[in-house]
Amino acid sequence: IAILDEATSSVSVEMEKQMYHLLKTSGISYISVGHRPSIHEFHDIELSLNGSRGYTIRRIEKDAVLLDIDKMRS
Known part of the structure; x- marks a missing residue:
């Protein structure tokens, strides 16, 4: 890798x-x-860190959010 x-x-x-x-x-x-x-x-996949201990994982080709930690905390 x-x-x-x-x-x-x-x-x-x-x-x-x-x-x-x-x-x-x-x-x-x-x-x-x-x-x-x-x-x-x-x-194929993007991990975005937001700087506030949250992150988003999304499929790049479909722009579909797989997991958004900030939304889960709300």
Whole structure:
């Protein structure tokens, strides 16, 4: 498994695509930390931390919220 922390923040979007393509075709599982919206293309699930001990997990391709801890606390 590869853990990528802002791994593509200093490269072009084209280089980012090449990197994720190489990971996927090599069968390498990965977790990414990043702020670029373009990385959504290469992931199925997004975990968003809100800074107040809450978080949301959603499927990227369907934009469906799987778990929203803030709503569960209300």
